[in-house]
Amino acid sequence: MCGRASTSGPDGMSPNLSAVQILTLGSPSIAALFALSFLVLSRQSDSARYLKVLAASFLLFAAASLVQILGIPQDAGWNAVISAGLYAGCVILLGDGVLGRSGLGLGLAVKIIAFVSIVGGICYFYYGSNDIIARVYVLNFGCAAVLLIAAARLTRLLRGRPMERVLFWLFLAFALSFFPRTWLTLGQVHAGMGARAFGTSSFWVALHLTVVLFGIALAVVLILAATMDRIEDLKRERNEDPLTGLLNxxxxxxxxxxxxxxxxxxxxxxxxxxxxxxxxxxxxxxxxxxxxxxxxxxxxxxxxxxxxxxxxxxxxxxxxxxxxxxxxxxxxxxxxxxxxxxxxxxxxxxxxxxxxxxxxxxxxxxxxxxxxxxxxxxxxxxxxxxxxxxxxxxxxxxxxxxxxxxxxx
The missing domain is CATH 3.30.70.270 (Reverse transcriptase/Diguanylate cyclase domain)
Known part of the structure; x- marks a missing residue:
């Protein structure tokens, strides 16, 4: 998530995939696999909506990664704006999905403000002032802000089962990771850096590796939590009187x-x-x-x-x-x-x-x-x-x- 330009070559054609790009192609593949897992789980659960939201979030991440890795569209400006919009949507849906499991949500106003701010900032710092460093800040810190808002509303999980507490701390760590990761790797990015150099920079590699690692951990915990929720639902159905809602x-x-x-x-x-x-x-x-x-x-x-x-x-x-x-x-x-x-x-x-x-x-x-x-x-x-x-x-x-x-x- 960095708001970078397209990696298309100077002749307007997409270049051959580099080793870094081939490596980072694993992230959309993994994201798509987890999206499929959430969709399968949603068919088995009574509280299916939040699982579908999580599936959509991971699919948007896969799409955003492919847009950047493959340089589609080839126009650098459009590539930056579209990928930023997909990443923003991914993070908004991720926060809303995790909150949805607890019957909460980000709220429509937060979603609109977050999306418009991130995409609007990318547009301004590309077309108004072509500043790649500013775009990095806008996208990464904007996504972190959305996740921190969601984490603040998830504090009730600290009073729940061990799995609930693991989910909260992992989600919070993921949100906070955007700050040190951006600061530590931003030294490798400069305003005059070309698209091809940016696509093979340590920032780009570190970004995708950390996002993939956190994404895998978060997805696994969410799948385990959803499975435990389903077991609890089945147990409740077995032990609950359907007419009164009391125990049978x-x-x-x-x-x-x-x-x-x-x-x-x-x-x-x-x-x-x-x-x-x-x-x-x-x-x-x-x-x-x-x-x-x-x-x-x-x-x-x-x-x-x-x-x-x-x-x-x-x-x-x-x-x-x-x-x-x-x-x-x-x-x-x-x-x-x-x-x-x-x-x-x-x-x-x-x-x-x-x-x-x-x-x-x-x-x-x-x-x-x-x-x-x-x-x-x-x-x-x-x-x-x-x-x-x-x-x-x-x-x-x-x-x-x-x-x-x-x-x-």
Whole structure:
């Protein structure tokens, strides 16, 4: 990325490729290969847009490199402007693609200002003041600025998984590398340097080698991150209830087993069941019933703290796992949930119809298994149904005291 002139010969024809040019032809080939990899990954991912943006970025880099290496178009001015535009687009899409993985973006204003500034600067320092050194500064420092803006918005990755942190620091290093690389090699470039000499200069070689090395490292990390994202998506699909977005039975048991192995105390469990749900389905239809379940799940999830786990176990029953919570705290939370459900107005139901839910609450005992705790809160839930519904039943420290044979509908 240097805003150089075309390498065409004085007779207007492209010269024979030099050893340096043959070497640097590897960079567009590698970029095109990674672009293809991103496109393949995008077909396997639900969040495909950012992968397509990254593919476009690497394709633009390949195109820009070929424009410079092959001297197409042969007019030196057009070659400089077109290659600068392609490089600017490449960097803008790279920043936008990496940000897109985190649900962020550069923003339209930043993209327009960056592109116009870089291409406009190249035009001015070619046609207005033919200064190759100024063009080097404009293109390289302009690209660095775009990447640094993206890096500043990526700081949230520092709180993520190790792969996220590797991606952030590598991306930041790539952005910062434009400055020392330009300063260290600019001594090999002078204002009167011809196009052919520039194309074989140490600046040109250093530029492409460092860009290729950083590009390979960044692409590999992005591909690994995208693969891990896909694995997480598949795991989430396997463990998530599609109707409510809460964990399903499988997901709950995985989380519960992990907490049981840790044996951290206190730990409490809440069972919640929507009252008279079958009647709601029969009277208003399954669409209305689904709406009740979605809204109930949303109300429950809204009251949870970090670390709490809510799941839909099937039908109208929910389980909420509360690490670090004793029975009194769990009871208070269940009461909040009960009141929130009771006072909520549900679309598609008769005016004045109240939806209520019953709750069973228990704290895990010292030698109690998770399965026994779940059975105990289930019995407490039956008791809440038996005692009139729309209430919270809290377990004692003696499991047998919680037993009841009442039905729950």
């Amino acid at each position: 039975r499988r997901g709950f048991h995985e989380h519960a087993a992990a907490w049981e192995r840790r044996r951290e105390r206190p730990l409490s469990l809440i069972a919640c069941d929507v009252d008279h749900f079958k009647q709601i389905n029969d009277r208003y239809g399954h669409a209305a019933g689904d709406q009740v379940l979605r809204r109930t799940a949303s109300l429950v999830a809204r009251l949870l703290r970090a670390g709490d786990v809510a799941s839909r176990m099937g039908g109208e029953e929910f389980l909420i796992l509360l690490p670090g919570t004793d029975a009194a705290e769990a009871r208070a939370l269940a009461q909040e949930m009960r009141k929130a459900i009771e006072t909520e107005r549900y679309a598609g139901l008769s005016e004045g119809l109240r939806i209520t839910a019953s709750f069973g609450v228990a704290q895990m005992e010292p030698r109690e298994s998770m399965a026994d705790l779940a059975a105990r809160v289930d019995r407490l839930l039956y008791a809440a149904k038996r005692h009139g519904r729309n209430r919270v039943e809290v377990g004692s420290l003696t499991p047998s005291a919680d037993s009841t044979d009442a039905g729950r509908h």
